[in-house]
Amino acid sequence: MPKFIAGLLVLLSGTGMAATPAYQLHWQHKFSAVEQEKLGQWLTFSSQATLAVLGPYPFQMQLYVYQRRGNEPVPWANTWRQHSQQVHFYVAPQFNTAQFIADWTAYHEMAHLALPFLGKNNAWFAEGFASYMQYQIMQQAGLIGSATDAISAKFGRQRQHYLKQHSMADTAVQLLNQRRFAAAYWGGAQFFVVAERLLRQQGKAQLNQQIQRYQQCCRLQDTNLQQVIQSLDDVSDSSVFSQLLQQFNQLPAAQFLQLYQL
Incomplete structure (x- = not known):
């Protein structure tokens, strides 16, 4: 893992989440404890990086995580807006934390939520x-x-x-x-x-x-x-x-x- 990413993850773990967390996480498939830790670090990093630029958002993001085979960390993701502000991530859990963080998908999908659904x-x-x-x-x-x-x-x-x-x-x-x-x-x-x-x-x-x-x-x-x-x-x-x-x-x-x- 690159040193600057490792350092940021240590910083994030030390500061803790805000009184109202930026997101609520929903595991849709079974992940091991190690995979959950890795994916949780990725989503914490991604959400804080996104909100540092665009937020804080006036709502809590609802993040749903599924397993999917693929040759990249996040083969598919999309947003849903029906009842809450949701992002659905389909991930290939064999990739490491640094590879997830370097992937653009989470930043793109979380950025969508800065605007309402526009049709x-x-x-x-x-x-x-x-x-x-x-x-x-x-x-x-x-x-x-x-x-x-x-x-x-x-x-x-x-x-x-x-x-x-x-x-x-x-x-x-x-x-x-x-x-x-x-x-x-x-x-x-x-x-x-x-x-x-x-x-x-x-x-x-x-x-x-x-x-x-x-x-x-x-x-x-x-x-x-x-x-x-x-x-x-x-x-x-x-x-x-x-x-x-x-x-x-x-x-x-x-x-x-x-x-x-x-």
Whole structure:
């Protein structure tokens, strides 16, 4: 295990959880005591790393853990929102703690919960947000060097899909319908790349700080994308998010990329 991860795990075990733990853990399959300890360390690390960037959340996450065969630590995960804020992880328990912590999945799925469920038509926004934030979380946790470089590399491999006259949002929706998930997710992430840039240009707090403010004022009351956008404008005291959404919906994707030199 890398020394910095081992040190962080020692720190976490020494500080203990908050009065209201960030999550409640539900074992859905049988795991050995050693596996439970390992997976518990991973989820504690992941939740604290995520909430350090985006939270604290105004609710307790409900985390469900299942076994699944795979050649990576977390072959599948998804969120459920019906009655509580849930993440379901399907894990291959043969991997070690460091490999779980280095995997992006938990940061991505927990980041989803920073926003309400926005519906199928706005999946590009939700997935773009979680994809953008997973690397911000991993960078702050010391797991990668540069979130900007990682996101740029991911989008660079998908950029050709956006060199057309449809808008960025419409193109991302089409790609989702074609099950080209990586292309849709990293195209959607460009909304947040540009939002970060515009906030900085206007002298505003960075994006994750705006999301932290959002948790406290609006996370439990908003139910659709327009409400989220209005709330983000309000907490940032700007019109960055509404104006950018209009461009993302209306400008031809190629023009949008040229405008922001993406």
